[in-house]
Amino acid sequence: MRHLLVVERSATLRHALVKLLDREGHAVTAMASFSDALAALRAGTPGARPAWDAVVLGWPAHSEPGADALVEHLEAAGGRDTPAVIVAHEGHAAARSWATARPRTALILWDDYRELPAALAKLLEPAPASAPPAAEAPVRILFVDDSPTVRAKYRRLLERHGYDAAFASSAEEALALAREGAFEIAVIDYFMPGENGDVLCRRLREDPRTAHIRPAILTGTYLDQVIRDALDAGAVECMFKNEADELFLARLAAMARMVRAHQSIERERQRLEGILNSIGEGVCGVCCEGRIAFLNPAACAILGRAAGDRGLIGASVEALVHPDGDARGARERLLGACRRGEHLRRWETVLRRRDGSPVQVECTVYPLTIRGRREGSVLAFRDIGERKRLEEELRWQATHDPVTELPNRRHLEETLARELERLRRSSERSALLYIDLDRFKYINDVAGHAAGDALLREVGRQLRARLREA
Incomplete structure (x- = not known):
């Protein structure tokens, strides 16, 4: 059973909160006066366990001395460790700012007040340590801020939690560092002399040498326009200088996990690409409409094209068939199998090389299905010209x-x-x-x-x- 202190001036709203928390099995003490609530919080014995496991505070519509004193107590050393949930009306910027700056604090709108038990349960869980995965090399971070004081604060914070960080004081210095070093994340101050952070975000995304870096904006001002500009410029996160260090680290850890997940996906993609490129048979990816999506190096070699040649990408798969023989029937059969998702086995036909010469191939069409959904077909083929010549020679020798x-x-x-x-x-x-x-x-x-x-x-x-x- 948790002991909760609920503070709300409105009798109706206070009753709704008490009723909701009673159903969850909590021991609830409800008060209408902020001054009384402050006295109750201060009544705990120094050095003993706090009398309250958490405080639920109905944020006042206007500033008043009793409420301000209660908030100051919750920010001070004696009350900072007490979990708190702020219940406020929509658009209350002061409540949002206070909730983001204070550790172990949540903000809930009155329209969503039924989420209060879940928010309390989350706050009352033991806080996990925010640190990069120990098994992997730390994520490299580029931190950009024109203030020496801010850079010094975050340098200590990042180094204490195992991050490898470099620091820049301007957009130009940051861009030069990003082009030279291998960074995964950039934390960028929004308001800087010369170029603002959103401009730097955009330049990082547009430069092929730095496009892989995930930028995040850090600002001391909560403005909708700032957040909108940052996200439009390609920032993946918007963080605030007045929020708790724990929240900053949690956001950074989430970004680091995204980086690791992306790197893992990229490694797997490169591994599969390496396997595909090492296959001796030609492999051609075809979309559901029958258009060529990719060719592996063996396919390019069989078709007389340089590896990486994109001349056939986007063309209909029937363009591969040589005019010799029953060209129309072969084209219709190949295109129809790719469009309908049919399995075509060991089918011999004649394809056309880049210079127009024919090449005899044996091909197989495999339907490509991912998570139960057809995504196209894979055409695998091999040059059987040498085999055909050998077969012809053996037939001649036999007779x-x-x-x-x-x-x-x-x-x-x-x-x-x-x-x-x-x-x-x-x-x-x-x-x-x-x-x-x-x-x-x-x-x-x-x-x-x-x-x-x-x-x-x-x-x-x-x-x-x-x-x-x-």
């Missing part, structure tokens, strides 16, 4: 004599079988011419087998010169 280069006995038997089958279905006749070389054995015995082979080659050449191919 031809290696010496005369004429069809061999196997070819003769297969051809005779086909011709006899054809003649059975027609009234035509065919003739078979048989040629014999007289005394060929004598030539081998007298002149040797080399001479006999030369004679056979010459006979073969003469026959090929005098006979039709078919």
Whole structure:
């Protein structure tokens, strides 16, 4: 059970807060007077446990002495460690500023007062230490502020919590440091001589050498226009100089986690890109509309293009198909498979190189599905020209004599079988011419087998010169 002190002038609002907290099982003491509440807070015994686990303060619409004294007590050493929840009406800048500057303090609008139990539970949890992950190198921070006092304060704070920080006093000095050093985060004062912080944010984002840096604006003035300008310029966070150090460190730790997550994603992307680039087969990414999204180096090599050539990016995948053969059917089949998300296996076709020459390939189309949603297709292909030439050579060797280069006995038997089958279905006749070389054995015995082979080659050449191919 938590002991809570509730301070609110309005009886209706005070009753609503007490009823809400009673339902959560808290022991609630409610007061309408800020002076009485201050006296209750001061009544604790020095050195003993505070009488109240937390204070819920209904922020007054106008400044009054009792409320100011209570706020001063909560800011002083004796009350600063007491968790406090401010309940205020929308647009109360003083309440927002005080809540951000004081540690272990939350601000809730009256429209959302039912969130009070959750806010209290969060405040009453033990505060975790804000520090960069010990297992990794500290995030490098560039801190920019024209005030030597501010730079000295944040230098001590950042170094005490393990951050590696460099400091600059102007936008130009910061830009020069950012271009030379490897920084992940830049904390930039908004109001500076020369260029304001939003201008520096924009320059960091536009320079390829510094575009990876995540900028955050730090200001001592809470103005909607300042925040809007900072975010429009590319800042990922807007922090305030009067907020508690713990809140500044928590924001910085969140940014560091974002940096680490981005670095992890980038490392994984580079690893996958390395795997993709090392694959011997050509790989082509195709979107759902059938347009080429990427080509790996092997695909570029097969298509006669330099690695990284982007000439085909955005073109329809059917542009890869060479006009030779059934170009229309092949193009429609490939484009249709990519658009419909079909799986096309071991399909042989002819693609077109950059110079217009054909290349025979065997390709497979894989549907690309990410988290249950189709994102396109992956076309994988390999050059089979060498395999086709080898297959053709093996087929020729199987049916031809290696010496005369004429069809061999196997070819003769297969051809005779086909011709006899054809003649059975027609009234035509065919003739078979048989040629014999007289005394060929004598030539081998007298002149040797080399001479006999030369004679056979010459006979073969003469026959090929005098006979039709078919």
